[in-house]
Amino acid sequence: MKVLHQSLQQIACIADNVDPLASKRKLFDLPEGVIYLDGNSLGALPKICKQRAIEVINQQWGTDLISSWNTHNWIDLPHVVGEKIAPIIGAQAGQTMCCDSISVNLFKVLSGALKMQKNRSIVLSQSDNFPTDLYMVQGLTSLISEQHCKLKLVEEDDIAPSLNSEVAVLMLTHVNFRSGRIHDMKRLTQMAHEQGILVIWDLAHSAGAVELALDECEVDFAVGCTYKYLNGGPGAPGFIYVAKRHQRHFQQPLYGWMGHASPFAFDKHYQASPTISQNLTGTPAILSMSVLDAALSVFDNIEMRLIREKSIKLTEFFIQCLSELELNETLALSSPQDPTKRGSQISVAHKDAYAICQALIDEGVIADFRAPDILRFGFTPLYTRHIDVLNAAIRLGEIVNSRRYDQARFREKAKVT
Ligand SMILES: *Cc1c(COP(=O)(O)O)cnc(C)c1O
Secondary structure, three states, X not given: OHHHHHHHHHHHHHHHXXXXXXXXXHHEEOOOOOEEOOOOOOOOEEHHHHHHHHHHHHHHHHHOHHHHHHHOOHHHHHHHXXXXXXXXXXXXXXXXXXXXXXXXXXXXXXXXXXXXXXXXXXXXXXXXXXXXXXXXXXXXXXXXXXXXXXXXXXXXXXXXXXXXXXXXXXXXXXXXXXXXXXXOHHXXXXXXXXXXXXXXXXXXXXXXXXXXXXOOOOOOEEEEOOOOOOOOOOOOOOEEEEOHHHOOOOOOOOOOHHHEOOHHHOOOOOOEOOXXXXXXXXXXXXXXXXXXXXXXXXXXXXXXXXXXXXXXXXXXXXXXXXXXXXXXOOOEEOOOOOHHHEOOEEEEEOOOHHHHHHHHHHOOXXXXXXXXXXXXXXXXXXXXXXXXXXXXXXXXXXXXXXXXXXXXXXXXXXXXX
């Protein structure tokens, strides 16, 4: 075992030495002795965020008070942050806005897209999509009836064959939260368009982790969150993308004053802003959005291609470690073997996945569990090294082989898993 560890260690060291993103790790505040493989749920803390939080609290809020809406440009922050997210998702200016959560933004694009479709009511999605995405369709159905919004769920292989002229909207998550499987955005969007279907992509597990080209794929609408691979902090606001060509026809139903063409006219009648601004509903969460704004600076001057290349190297190396440590039979890979077909995570299945995950956390390796039996490891290329991947795999092996996870304390379910 020692010799094996040594040869894997050599591979890790060489890979880390030639890593073009190696210097990015020091931009993050990472707790000592912890291997953090859960950046796909909550990204780690960029150091610059601490500084910004203090400045916004003390100077902007504490001292400059309400004048900060102008002097510190709070009023434009949703745009400014949206335009920082835009290049990360492959969008030209004027189409991305930072606001609300994925759930709320989904409600906006679903309602707006259905309204643009005449005589079509079906929203097609995938059975194992993230629940909130499906719930938002169900909620809309409860409001406007099945006659106007009808959810149709199919398995992954049946998506393409189900695209027909009865479908109004295709709503998919680009990278599956359990398996990490990635959809062919370009092909599916194009196939949907050939049938007159509008397409909504959820980028929760894609933005900041994989290369995206929303404009090039002619995506209609997209939503995403910023607390995963974009490291914006817990509950950081999400983003919405509406393709320029739709902005004149698209109308979302949450008529908030901030989405009005002139909010400070205080007109009694709503008139939507003709730009992406109509997606702002109420007053933006300035504290949280300022921290996110700072967090996005770690992406300055980075090509997403480099992030994707490193992500593939990390996930491939993890699979290699599992295999050489002879763990791949006990822990069945539930992510695709082909690295181009998965996002920046590796999921393995085990009937005691929850207890194994708790035992790992107890030993300083943070991963997460997804019901019913998935142990999920997220690899954030900006701060994860190959040596971390190896050390995590070694500890995982020790826990599984010794059955150390077989203790009552590792089986107690917490509220958040
Ligand atoms: C994390 C995640 C969400 C979360 O939605 P919020 O409204 O931001 O809480 C939605 N969809 C997917 C696919 C996710 O992975």
